[in-house]
Amino acid sequence: MRPTVRSRRLGTRLGTYRQQSGLSGTDLANQIGIHQGTWSKIESGKAKISPNVLTRTVDVLNIPAGVATQLEALRRKADEPGWWQDYGDILSEAVQMLIELEADASWIRTYEGEVIPGLLQTRDYAERIITAGSPHMRAADIDRYLELRMRRQKRLSEGLRLTAIVGEAAIRQQIGGPAVLREQLHHITRVVREHDVTVQVVPFTADAHAALGDSFVIIQWPDETDPEAVYVDGVTSWTVHERGGVIRSYLHAVASVQSQALAPRESLDLIHDVIKDLQ
Template sequence: MRPTVRSRRLGSRLGHYRQRSGLSGTELAARIGIHQATWSKIETGKAKPSPRVLDRIVAELAIPADAVAQLDELRRKAEEPGWWQDYGDILSEAVQLLIELEADASWIRTYEGHLVPGLLQTRDYAERVITAAAPHIRVSDVDRYLELRMRRQKRLAEGLRLTAFLGEAAVHQQVGGPDTLRDQLRHITRVTEEHDVTVRVVPFTADAHAALGDSFVIIQWPDESDPQAVYVDGVTSWTVHERDGVIRSYLHAIASVQSQALSPRDSLDLIRHVIKELP
């Protein structure tokens, strides 16, 4: 079984309850009647427990009743195909994992120094970004990439909370020309009014901060005991971080960015000013 975000979340939460109980993986496996190697795969998301095994785990670890239903839902959905798999022939592993991370997220925080984040891009803006990054892409594939990006944005209408920090360069860079940028900036102002979206601009006059030269996405799931994940994408490589120490570093980075960013109101005022100044 290929680990999925949901199977890893399930394994991580079960591992959390095991550690809280003071049992080792070997001790718990013996008590619930499975091999230690099987338990190791469950904790790492490479296997999912059967309903019977999950019942034994719940009983042995005294997992609270209000958490059991959530664990069972993760177990059932661990191998469900996501809608994004319809685009599997054009998706890189990196993008597929990002969408999978977004699928159940309750709050996403992102920092982009030079571009508007994908969840906020208009179709025209996104088309220019995609074709600039991959100039030899087939026209038919461009249309599918755009369809995919617009579909991802439906999460905003489903209650996803988004906090996006943008470098001021992203507000001025005329991606696609002034008309495309104008429409893009107007779209940002509309989205902040219609959904749980906060946009904050880091102005050119800001001091150095911990995310300079970087861009990343911090994903949080509804249950506070769920681990956060950080997605970092570059021109030639991508990484998903789930270790506590690395996540703390990115939480520090986003806090550093926040300390230098304009307030949400001042950020929108700046965006509206740029709209008026565009030719």
């Protein structure tokens, strides 16, 4: 099967416990009664794991009961179709991957130098971004993309913590015109007030930082102590990083850019100043 974010997370966690036990994939497969090739696919997220096999794996690896409950929940979710699959005919693989990453996240940290992040965009602002990037898209598909983006934002009312760091250019460039930007900035202040959202602005006067010229999303899930993935999207390509060394480099980048950003209260003050300039 095509690996999903959930199946890869489950496989990665099982692989970590296997390595900690000192067992090889072959040894473990023999003890739980499956082929080594099947176990290899489970660890890579390319094969489903049945409840019975998961139970035997938990027993052999002495996985704590609390963690076993989390793994079983993840196993069930890995089989569930995501709501975003209703949009499969218009979704690129990159956008589908990002939505899968967001679906179970407990904390998202994102850096955007020039635009407001998608989770904070108003419909009018998002429409201008989408139409500018895809000028030949059908009007009906644009409407569905906008609907999709608005549905993604529901995660903010479901307990998702969001830390969004943006360049000053993002809050000043009049995408859609002054009225659209003004409403976009008002929307940011409302979201910060109503949800677990922090916005920090990197002013034009800031020095160089490790995220300069880049944009990325760091995803962290509940009950998992380390961020498990970094999503990086560009004009022509996208990547999901899951290796510890790469993730650490992006953690350094987000710390570097935050050291140059205004504090949350000062950032909101700047946003209010821009709103006044747009009157």
